[in-house]
Amino acid sequence: MSVLVTGAAGFVGSHVSLALKKRGDGVVGIDNFNSYYDPSLKKARKSMLAEHGVFVVAGDINDGKLLAKLFDVVAFTHVMHLAAQAGVRYAMENPHSYVHSNIAGLVTLLEICKSANPQPAVVWASSSSVYGLNEKSPFSESDRTDQPASLYAATKKAGEEITHTYNHIYGLSITGLRFFTVYGPWGRPDMAYFSFTRNILQGKPITVYRGKNRVDLARDFTYIDDVVKGCLGSLDTSGKSTGSGGKKSGPAPYRIFNLGNTSPVTVPALVSILERHLKVKAKKNVVEMPGNGDVPFTHANISMARREFGYKPTTDLQTGLKKFVKWYLSYYGYNHGKAVN
Ligand SMILES: NC(=O)c1ccc[n+]([C@@H]2O[C@H](COP(=O)([O-])OP(=O)(O)OC[C@H]3O[C@@H](n4cnc5c(N)ncnc54)[C@H](O)[C@@H]3O)[C@@H](O)[C@H]2O)c1
Numbered sequence: 001m002s003v004l005v006t007g008a009a010g011f012v013g014s015h016v017s018l019a020l021k022k023r024g025d026g027v028v029g030i031d032n033f034n035s036y037y038d039p040s041l042k043k044a045r046k047s048m049l050a051e052h053g054v055f056v057v058a059g060d061i062n063d064g065k066l067l068a069k070l071f072d073v074v075a076f077t078h079v080m081h082l083a084a085q086a087g088v089r090y091a092m093e094n095p096h097s098y099v100h101s102n103i104a105g106l107v108t109l110l111e112i113c114k115s116a117n118p119q120p121a122v123v124w125a126s127s128s129s130v131y132g133l134n135e136k137s138p139f140s141e142s143d144r145t146d147q148p149a150s151l152y153a154a155t156k157k158a159g160e161e162i163t164h165t166y167n168h169i170y171g172l173s174i175t176g177l178r179f180f181t182v183y184g185p186w187g188r189p190d191m192a193y194f195s196f197t198r199n200i201l202q203g204k205p206i207t208v209y210r211g212k213n214r215v216d217l218a219r220d221f222t223y224i225d226d227v228v229k230g231c232l233g234s235l236d237t238s239g240k241s242t243g244s245g246g247k248k249s250g251p252a253p254y255r256i257f258n259l260g261n262t263s264p265v266t267v268p269a270l271v272s273i274l275e276r277h278l279k280v281k282a283k284k285n286v287v288e289m290p291g292n293g294d295v296p297f298t299h300a301n302i303s304m305a306r307r308e309f310g311y312k313p314t315t316d317l318q319t320g321l322k323k324f325v326k327w328y329l330s331y332y333g334y335n336h337g338k339a340v341n
């Protein structure tokens with residue numbers, strides 16, 4: 001297959017691009033290298049990909065002309081759409097960034113896909129956050145998603161509705177993947193596992209949010225290698241788009257899957273695992289979760305993904321964080337004289 005990976009210099013995008021290339025697929029990436037977090041990490045991922053023969057075009061998915069040029073040069077059979085403004089809490093600081101990338105950018109990309117001939121099958125990243133304040137656990141794809149708790153979640157829910165219309169009207173094959181708190185090497189500095197590691201090593205305090213009535217928050221933390229397998233499985237089973245240059249012809253597949261792990265782990269448990277791997281005690285400030293769009297817990301029912309493409313996460317948080325810490329220490333050149341085996 002020949003895949004356009006958007007957000008290819010990002011955390012998930014770089015891992016997916018590398019995995020596709022290693023198994024022999026054609027891959028072209030695009031990324032706007034924005035400064036939501038340290039762009040040097042994105043540039044380092046780009047260099048790592050270049051060493052494996054994957055080129056990442058610097059550009060914005062809102063640039064329809066650039067996307068059209070890419071489709072003129074390459075007859076993409078698939079689009080792995082991972083470019084987005086991620087992060088739940090940042091939406092309260094910079095709401096327009098979410099509209100720019102997660103709404104306007106998505107529509108620009110879909111407009112190019114629906115007019116391409118052949119039309120590519122589209123697999124894109126939605127989010128566990130669409131389940132909002134659901135109390136029913138674990139979350140199944142058919143559960144309600146009409147109570148997003150953050151603007152980020154709302155843009156992901158909107159994405160699911162928008163992609164549905166491009167499936168219905170133009171026959172685009174669409175697969176939405178609801179990732180659940182993904183972590184691992186080459187990860188995102190804005191996420192808790194990463195920022196906790198940095199602060200613990202630098203002797204700075206970490207802030208541990210807690211829910212109402214002092215209940216610990218929990219996430220269905222999912223290791224990057226498991227998510228990558230889910231992405232490739234989705235691409236391989238995405239079926240064909242049935243539109244041809246914008247005319248509706250026959251039903252193209254519209255699918256949504258949870259890509260999570262097997263059970264949630266609390267934030268304090270994550271901190272304890274990091275302390276063990278780093279051999280440093282964390283300085284913790286425990287505060288009640290502010291009204292920042294966070295949800296108390298996430299927990300994925302992954303039976304649909306397992307049935308459809310054999311999705312089976314195999315990495316628990318203890319093992320996954322050991323791999324992350326090993327990468328972190330090597331990437332940032334930490335030499336603490338502490339063995340990380
Ligand atoms: N990591 C997680 O825990 C998680 C969980 C659920 C969903 N997701 C989703 O998975 C996808 C990938 O997330 P990630 O964790 O790799 O985040 P990331 O921020 O590392 O990757 C996103 C990449 O997209 C790029 N980008 C953003 N807006 C763009 C635009 N308008 N044009 C071109 N490039 C743009 C960024 O520069 C970045 O490199 C996102 O859609 C995110 O919402 C991530």
Ligand SMILES: O=C(O)[C@H]1O[C@H](OP(=O)(O)OP(=O)(O)OC[C@H]2O[C@@H](n3ccc(=O)[nH]c3=O)[C@H](O)[C@@H]2O)[C@H](O)[C@@H](O)[C@H]1O
Nearest residue numbers: 086087127128129179180181191192193207208209217294
């Ligand atoms: O599955 C998703 O769809 C989402 O996954 C991820 O969001 P979250 O699950 O919120 O990950 P993350 O920030 O690591 O916080 C983890 C836990 O630590 C708590 N947390 C966080 C920061 C802090 O300083 N203290 C703290 O206790 C915090 O309250 C939470 O309980 C992606 O960022 C997002 O893109 C989105 O896609």
